[in-house]
Amino acid sequence: MRTTNYLVATLRETPSDAELISHQLMLRAGLIRKLASSAGLYSWLPTGLKVLRKVEAIVRDEMNKVGAQEMLMPMVQPADLWEESGRWQEYGDELLRLQDRHNREFCLGPTHEEVITAIIRDDVRSYKQLPCSFYQIQTKFRDERRPRFGVMRAREFLMKDAYSFHVDSDSLNETYEKMYQAYCNIFDRLGLTYRAVIADTGSIGGSASHEFHVLADSGEDAIAFSDGSDYAANVEKAETLAPQQSRPEASKSLEKVETPKMKSIEQLTKHLEVSANQTLKTLLVEGVTEEHPVVALCLRGDHELNTIKAEKHALVAAPLTMINDDKISQIAGCNSGSVGPVGLDIPVLVDRDASVMADFICGANETDYHFTGANWDRDANLMEVIDLRNIVEGDASPDGKGKLTIKRGIEVGHIFQLGSKYSESMGANVLNESGKAATLEMGCYGIGISRIVAAAIEQNHDDYGIIWPQAIAPFTVAIVPMNMKRSHRVKEAAEQLYQQLQENGVEVILDDRKERPGVMFADMELMGVPHRIVISDKGIDAGTYEYKHRRDNEKVDIEQQNVLNFIMEKLQTAQ
C-alpha cells in the first residue's frame, strides 16, 4: 500500500472525549471514527479493519481446527424465540427491542443461544450427529447504558460466538477442553499476554466456566494468579485455602473494654494499639430460613467479605442483605460497631482464617464496648467454618502451588458449560443410542474480536503510539524514503524495495507522501508498524538502509543488497 492511495487519517491531537489510552490511540492512529454524535457506534477505517480482520482470521482458523463449523445467523431476531427461552422478559435494557413495519416484535441480537438452539432442534435429530460445534463471526448489538472506552465497550461490536451440542456431559467436557485449548492457541498466536481465569457461573448455572483476560493495567477486572502454577481466577472467585497452622490455645481471659463511638476496625486498632489481624469483625445478614432469619458472618478485621462466597451458603439470603440498625439492636442489643459472636444466639459462620484466631478482639454486643482475649468455643459458638473472604496478594494458591499475585485484566473471551438451560426450555432433543429422547447438553464460547484490538493496544503501546504484535499489525513493514520528491535515487530504491517486498507477500506500506521526515516517522510509529526501513541519499552513498524495530530504540544499518533477506528473516523470527 502507498500512503498516497490510502486513508492514513492520523490525528496529532488527542481527542478530548477519549479517556482510555487504546481509545485515544485508535482515534489518533486512524483506526476508528465515532459515528456522528452516537456514543458507542464506530466505523472501522482501513487501518483498523486490517487489524480486525487479522484477529478474525486467527480466531476462525483455530475454530476450524477444532472442527467447529462456521455459519451465519441473522442479527435481527424475533421475540417469539426469546419468549421460548424466557429471556424476552428476563433480559434487561441492553436488549434493544424493535418493531417491524407490521408491528411484530424483534430484537437486535446480543447473543444467539435461542437461534442456534432452534436450528439444531430441527436439523440434528440423532446422537450420531453429535457432538457438533458451530460458530459465527458477526456484528452484535448491546444497548449499553453508558457506552465508553471506544470499541472496548461499544454498542455495536464484532464477536465470535460458538455453540456446542452433546448427548451427555462427558462429551460436553471433552469439547470444552478442546475449546479451552483453542482459546489458548488464539491468544498465543495473537502475541498477547493473557490468563485463563476460573469464572463464576453465576445465575445461569452450568458446571464450568473460564474467562480469558488480556493483562493490562487499565483492565476492569482484578485477577489472582499463582506464581507457581497455571492457576488464575477472578478475585471474586478465587478460593482461600484453610490456614496451615491450627488454632493456638487460649492464653488470655475475656475482658470487656470501653471503646467509645468506635465503629470501624481502624478506629478500634488505633485506640487499642493492636493490629487489624487481631480483631474480628461480625456482620449480621438476612437468613434464608424461617428458623434463622438472621445470620452472623465473622472475618478477621483485615479481611474483606466476598459476597459471592457468602451467598452460596444455604442459610444466607441472596442477594446478600445486611440487616438494618433497628434489627441489629434487637438481635445483639447494641449498634453495628459493637456486634460480636460472644453470647449471640444465631448461626455464626466463620471465615477459615478467623476460625484459627485466639485471644482476639471483638464486639461485646453492648454499644461502645468490645471484648479482648476472646476465644472460640470457650467464649463464642462457632457454627461452621467456611471460605468467606476475598483473597489478598501473597495468599497461598488454592491449588497448593505458589503464592497469589493480583493483576488487572480485560475480559476478551468467555467459555461456558450451559448444560441444558436452553435445550430444555426450547425442547431440543435427540434420540440417544437406546432410541430414547435425550435433552441436549450445550456449551457456549465467546470472543470479543473488536475488543481484542483495543486490549492489544492497552497491553502494547508507548508514548509514540501503538506497538502491534506482528501477527495483527495492519502493515508489517514501513518504507520511509527521505526527500523522495527531489532524489531520484531514493525514489527508485524505495520503489524497488516496495515491489520486492510485495512480491514476497509482505504487507508493506510505502510512505510516498513527500511529507517531512518527522511527520512520516510519527505516523508510522503511531500506527505501530513493527519494522521500519529508512532510505536516504546518505544511506545510498554508504550502500545501506536504516532498519529499526518499533519496540527497539537503536537503529541498524543494513547493506543494501541484504535488506530483503534481512527483513524476511526478521518477519520470520519477530513477534
Add this chain to the structure above:
Amino acid sequence: MRTTNYLVATLRETPSDAELISHQLMLRAGLIRKLASSAGLYSWLPTGLKVLRKVEAIVRDEMNKVGAQEMLMPMVQPADLWEESGRWQEYGDELLRLQDRHNREFCLGPTHEEVITAIIRDDVRSYKQLPCSFYQIQTKFRDERRPRFGVMRAREFLMKDAYSFHVDSDSLNETYEKMYQAYCNIFDRLGLTYRAVIADTGSIGGSASHEFHVLADSGEDAIAFSDGSDYAANVEKAETLAPQQSRPEASKSLEKVETPKMKSIEQLTKHLEVSANQTLKTLLVEGVTEEHPVVALCLRGDHELNTIKAEKHALVAAPLTMINDDKISQIAGCNSGSVGPVGLDIPVLVDRDASVMADFICGANETDYHFTGANWDRDANLMEVIDLRNIVEGDASPDGKGKLTIKRGIEVGHIFQLGSKYSESMGANVLNESGKAATLEMGCYGIGISRIVAAAIEQNHDDYGIIWPQAIAPFTVAIVPMNMKRSHRVKEAAEQLYQQLQENGVEVILDDRKERPGVMFADMELMGVPHRIVISDKGIDAGTYEYKHRRDNEKVDIEQQNVLNFIMEKLQTAQ
C-alpha cells in the same frame, strides 16, 4: 471435510412455502434455514456460508485491485445523519426505524451514503487525497413489505457497497469506468452469464447508471440486448430507433365505419379483419401545463406505451395519469374506445413507429365509430414525434448494431454516478488546486452478495439440484466410497485420496456416512459438488475410480494411479 463431522442438512421434500427454484434448492441442499416464523430472515448453514464467503472473496479481491479501500461502518445509524441528507423523511417504510434505551432515534442501515459522506467530510480535506474509493461488505437490513423468494428478497442480506469521491466529474467518470470493469471481472470470475444494463437514473438524478443482471428465466426484470453488440438495457429504458422507412403516401380516403361496443384493439382488428399494426391507439393523459391540461399519446395498435419515456416529455405529468371517462367525453366527445387524433384540439405526441403509418384505422371521436384510411397531416395534426413505446424482440439495437433480444435477468449489482446529491446536502467539500472549497462528486457501487448466491442457482441447476460454477462451489470434489462400512480396501483408498487432495489444497468432501449409495449420490448432486469420484471394490479390482462431472451424464473410469493428476487438471481447466 467429512460428512460425519459436517451439518449436511439436506432435505428430501421440497418445502411448501418456497416458490422459486433457488429458494427450494437452498433449503433442500442445506444452505439456509428460515429463522423461526420470521419471513425474510435466514441463517446461513455451513454449506451456504462457504458459497457466500467465496462470492465475498472474489468481490473483495476485485475491489482491492481497483484501489478501493475496505472499511466497516455501523449497521445501526443515527437519525440525525439521515436528517442531514433529507432521507429520514423521504425514505419509505423499508427503512426500519428504532429507538435506543434513551429514546434516541436510529435506523438499521439499508445503505451507507450518509455515514461515508460524514466520515469523508471530516477526514478528507484536500484534492490531493482524491480520488478515493471505499467499500464494505456488510449485513444490511431492508424492511420489505413482502419478503419472499428466500435470500433473493430477504430483509437481512449481505452487500458490498462502495463509494468514490472526486474533485470533479471527469475523475468520477474515470473511476466509474474502472468500477464497471471490476464488476465485469467479478461476474466473469463467478462463472455467471450476465449483462451490464443501462439503467434509469430515476429520481436521484446523476448522469450514468448501470445495472448488472444475471440472466435466468425466473428473473424479475426484462432485459433487451443486442445480438450484434454489447448493448443491453432494461426493457423500460431501451430506446427504439426511428424507423428506417419514411411514411408512405396516403392512398385511401378517410371513411367512418361503425364499430359497435368495440373498445379494444383486439375487438377492432377482428371486426375489421385487419392486423393490429394497421391500427392506431390514442391515450389521453394529464398534461403538466395550464395551457394543455390534457395530452394525447398515439402508438401503433400492436405496441405498448412506455410510461417512463412518456413521463420524460415536458408536456406530460409525472407520474403518468390517464384522464377519466367524464373528461374523455368532454375533450373527445366519445368513450375511451373511440378516441383518435382526427380533429382533436390538444397536443398530439406520436410514437416514432406510429408516425410513419399511412391509411391507418383510428377512433373517430364518436362512440362506436372509427375511421379507416386515416393519414397524418392530411387528416390529423401531429404535434411531435417521440419515442413512446416499449421495445419488442426483433427491434433494431439502438446502437445500430444487430437486433434486440429480450431475456429475463436478476439484478445483482448497480453502479451509479451520484454527483453531489449527498456531498451538497451534507456539506462535504475539499480544497481544490486553487485553494477554494469544491463540493465533492460521488459515485456508489453496490453488489448483492447473498443475492448472487441465489441468482447463480437460478442460472445453474437441474432436476437433481444445484450445479455450482466451480469458483463458488462449497466443495469442488466429492469422494463417494461404496460399502466403506465393510470394505477395508475402499475405506483405505478413500482416506488416502481424501488426504492427498487436502494436501493439494483441494476443498474436498468425503462422504463417510456409510449411507446407501443412492443417498450419497443424491446429496452430493443436490449440493452441486462439481467433481465426483466413486470408489468401489469393483473399481479397485479393475484398478480404477469412477469420475463424473456434475454437468455431464457420462462417467469415466480413471486409473487409480492417475486419479490425483486427473482431478488436479480438471480443477485447473473446468469452470
